[in-house]
Amino acid sequence: MRISPWHVNSIRQRLARLVALRERERPDIVCLQETKVADDLFPHDALAEVGYTAAIYGQRTYNGVAIISAKAPDEVSCGFDGDPTPGSCRVMTARFGDLTIVNAYIVNGKEVGDPAYEVKLAWLDAFTTWVGSTFDLDEQLIVCGDFNVAPDERDVHDPKRWAGKNLFTEAERTRVRALMDLGLADLLRLHHPEDGVFSYWDYRAGAFHRGWGLRIDLMLGSEPVARRCTEVRIDRNERKPTAGEGAPSDHAPVIATFDD
C-alpha cells in the first residue's frame, strides 16, 4: 500500500501533474492540501479517469483538503472539535478498514509577531488535544500533511538563518513534538536520518535552484503503522519546472510505502 501527502497549491493548476503522479508512483491514497477550489468545481471526472474517487472538504480561494483513493474510504469526517479557525477547511479524516488517516493543512502563521502566528500556535494546541482525545494510538493511525513547521535542524537548509523564524521557532517545534509524544513517529525519519531532505522550496528568489529547502510536509504514524512502513521518500523531482506538464507546486509529494 502506498500513501502520498501532497500540498498541490491549487488542484486545478496541478491536475496534469497529479495524473502523472498516479501513473508514475501508483499511490493507493493521495492526501491533498490547498486544493483551493469550491466543492462544486472539484475535478472529480478527471480523477475518475485515472481510477480515483475523491473525498473532499474544500472552499474557494483558500485552504481545502481532499483524500483521493483507488478504493473509496469506509468513513469520512471533516474538521475537528475545538478548531480556532472554524470555517477554514484544513482537516479531514478517512478510515480505510483498520487504518485511519488524518489529512491536515496547518495554519501558515505568516511571521512571528503577526496575529496569524498566535493563531497557528493555538491551532496546533487544539489539533493535538483533538487527536489525543479522538483516536486510539494503539490502532493504525496516520496524521499527515503540510505542518508548516520544520521539526528539527536537519529539516532546514540553514538552521542559523531560520532560527526564531516562522516555520522553525521553538514554540512551533515544541508543539509538533507534543503531537508526536502522543505516540506518533515521523515515518520518514525511520528510514532517512540524514539532513537535507526537503519537501518545500519557496517560489521566490530561485529557492529551489539554490537549495533553500525545508521539510515541513510530514507523515506521522502510530506504532502499528510504523511497523508496516517499509519506505518513505520525497519526490523532489516533481518540484522541477521541467518535471511534467504545467508548473510545479512549491511542495513535492511525500511517498510512503507500507506492507499489506
Next chain:
DNA sequence: ATGTCACTTTACAAGTGA
C-alpha cells in the same frame, strides 16, 4: 531574503496569502 504563483475583484492592475 525574496529572481513567484494562484486567486480574486467589478477586471484589462493590484491586493492577498503563501
